[in-house]
Amino acid sequence: MNRRNVVRSLMLGGAAAGVSACLGTRTRPSAAKVVVVGGGYGGATAAKYLRLLSNHTIDVVLIEPAPQFISAPLSNLVVAGILPLADLTVSYEALRRRHGVTLMHDRVTSIDAVGKSVTLGAGGSLRYDKLVLSPGIDPMFDAIEGLEHAHAQGRILQGWTAGRDTAGLNAQLTAMRDGGVFAIAVPETPYRCPPAPYERASLAAAYLLQRKPKSKVLVLDANQDVVAMTGLFKGAWRDLYGNMLEYRNHCKAISVDGAANTVHFEVADDVTADVLNVLPPVRAGALALRTGLANVNARWCEVDFLSFESKVAKDIHILGDSIQAAPQMPKSGHMANGHAKVAAAAIVAELQGWPPDPAPMLTNTCYSYVSGQEVIHSAAVYDYRADERTFKPVAGAGGVSPHPSDREVKFARAWAHNIWADMLG
Amino acid sequence: MTHHRGGRASHHAAAGAGAALVLVAASLAGPVTSAPTAAELEVRSLAATCAACHGTDGNAVASSATPRLAGLDKDTIVREMREFREGTRPATVMQQIAKGFTDEQTSRLAEYFAGRPPDGAH
Numbered sequence: 001m002n003r004r005n006v007v008r009s010l011m012l013g014g015a016a017a018g019v020s021a022c023l024g025t026r027t028r029p030s031a032a033k034v035v036v037v038g039g040g041y042g043g044a045t046a047a048k049y050l051r052l053l054s055n056h057t058i059d060v061v062l063i064e065p066a067p068q069f070i071s072a073p074l075s076n077l078v079v080a081g082i083l084p085l086a087d088l089t090v091s092y093e094a095l096r097r098r099h100g101v102t103l104m105h106d107r108v109t110s111i112d113a114v115g116k117s118v119t120l121g122a123g124g125s126l127r128y129d130k131l132v133l134s135p136g137i138d139p140m141f142d143a144i145e146g147l148e149h150a151h152a153q154g155r156i157l158q159g160w161t162a163g164r165d166t167a168g169l170n171a172q173l174t175a176m177r178d179g180g181v182f183a184i185a186v187p188e189t190p191y192r193c194p195p196a197p198y199e200r201a202s203l204a205a206a207y208l209l210q211r212k213p214k215s216k217v218l219v220l221d222a223n224q225d226v227v228a229m230t231g232l233f234k235g236a237w238r239d240l241y242g243n244m245l246e247y248r249n250h251c252k253a254i255s256v257d258g259a260a261n262t263v264h265f266e267v268a269d270d271v272t273a274d275v276l277n278v279l280p281p282v283r284a285g286a287l288a289l290r291t292g293l294a295n296v297n298a299r300w301c302e303v304d305f306l307s308f309e310s311k312v313a314k315d316i317h318i319l320g321d322s323i324q325a326a327p328q329m330p331k332s333g334h335m336a337n338g339h340a341k342v343a344a345a346a347i348v349a350e351l352q353g354w355p356p357d358p359a360p361m362l363t364n365t366c367y368s369y370v371s372g373q374e375v376i377h378s379a380a381v382y383d384y385r386a387d388e389r390t391f392k393p394v395a396g397a398g399g400v401s402p403h404p405s406d407r408e409v410k411f412a413r414a415w416a417h418n419i420w421a422d423m424l425g
Numbered sequence: 426m427t428h429h430r431g432g433r434a435s436h437h438a439a440a441g442a443g444a445a446l447v448l449v450a451a452s453l454a455g456p457v458t459s460a461p462t463a464a465e466l467e468v469r470s471l472a473a474t475c476a477a478c479h480g481t482d483g484n485a486v487a488s489s490a491t492p493r494l495a496g497l498d499k500d501t502i503v504r505e506m507r508e509f510r511e512g513t514r515p516a517t518v519m520q521q522i523a524k525g526f527t528d529e530q531t532s533r534l535a536e537y538f539a540g541r542p543p544d545g546a547h
Binding site: 041048049052053054057210222276334337338341342345348349351352354355360361362363365379380381382383394398399401405407408410411413414415417418419421422425 | 459460461463466467469470471473474475476477478479480481485486489490491515518521522523524525527530
């Protein structure tokens with residue numbers, strides 16, 4: 001899709017917007033206004049850092065339908081019954097009180113990229129000088145026949161986002177008989193948080209080993225091999241769970257039968273399980289699809305990595321899991337937090353009439369539990385390569401844990417609490 | 426708690442505009458002062474790459490296993506980063522992260538964090 005077509009579709013999406021309603025009083029008429037859509041790891045960080053990095057000279061509105069933030073990182077601990085969902089839930093209130101961000105609990109239904117306004121679900125519209133989208137991901141239910149129906153019935157859950165499915169998977173696991181089978185189907189990469197499905201399998205196995213030791217965990221992977229921290233996961237599975245956990249590759253799910261709790265694969269044999277957790281492939285959140293901003297295979301949003309501005313729409317910056325990531329850049333909460341800071345700094349610079357920082361940096365640390373008591377990590381540092389217009393890992397930096405350790409549990413917890421405070425505190 | 430951050434940065438940006446601006450900046454909800462300079466923006470962006478684990482502006486949350494960086498001595502930060510890189514200081518992650526920053530970046534980071542007020546110190 002070329003820029004003209006996107007602008008046209010964005011215009012159509014926003015055709016009903018008309019003259020933007022004046023929401024709130026502009027006490028500072030000279031101040032630029034940035035509207036941030038989506039209050040996850042990307043959007044909430046962007047809202048806070050736009051305020052911090054501009055010395056509070058930019059007006060920021062954050063639009064997020066959920067009343068509170070719930071973290072997907074650490075949510076596998078909720079699936080395994082180790083933490084309550086409440087421990088992963090954080091208020092948006094400090095963004096308003098401490099940082100002067102205007103919060104609107106609403107949805108954006110369309111974007112007028114030419115008139116520079118967004119239309120709100122509750123009615124009316126909001127004008128912007130700069131728009132920051134952090135729309136997250138949506139499941140591609142079309143890829144697996146029967147899954148949308150089985151999911152809606154609460155039979156086959158996924159848990160790509162933390163919340164109802166997370167609690168539901170915990171309830172299913174808790175209700176499962178001893179001697180039952182927990183099966184998790186992993187989609188082909190790229191997807192949100194590469195180690196997450198393997199961490200979930202590990203924590204389900206840890207729970208079952210303790211409570212229902214005759215049970216079995218099946219990891220049914222569409223990929224050729226475990227896609228993150230391969231040796232660490234496989235070693236931990238062998239050492240901690242033995243024959244209780246079985247890994248099968250080349251298992252690409254194509255349909256499910258919710259009544260029978262069965263998943264069918266392209267090639268591999270059908271699997272019927274007591275608890276069936278089928279993760280469909282994902283793509284950028286619906287708003288990005290609807291507006292044509294997801295210009296790569298109608299799946300991901302292409303951005304200029306110096307500013308995270310969309311390649312197809314000016315003054316719209318896109319963050320997090322919804323972007324077409326640079327090679328070796330995982331879709332993670334930590335990366336989204338980093339995207340947000342680069343974008344916020346670039347917006348502050350542009351509004352001052354300066355070019356963006358020519359050499360932005362990103363860091364990433366992904367912690368994964370292999371049991372309730374042991375954690376592994378993968379870390380990397382990225383710098384921007386002007387000649388290739390992309391981020392790449394700094395050679396010689398980064399790496400993974402030498403082995404699972406109890407010592408890294410406290411660092412995993414510290415990471416979560418510090419990043420939540422960094423985005424929402 | 427963010428008062429000092431806003432106040433300090435504005436102080437640099439205002440460069441001689443006087444204490445009045447700094448005082449104004451201390452009130453978050455109050456009128457705007459001025460944006461940071463380009464150099465400030467760059468170092469604050471660089472320092473923000475540490476914040477996911479070490480807290481915004483180096484102020485880690487209470488009882489965090491990862492340490493607070495705000496207000497630490499500059500030379501200490503530079504030395505510890507070098508020891509992480511050389512493998513002489515035990516670490517789980519920092520031996521990998523420290524290698525991602527140049528000496529010049531490390532020095533700017535250390536100076537920045539040394540100048541940040543620790544939360545609760547004001």
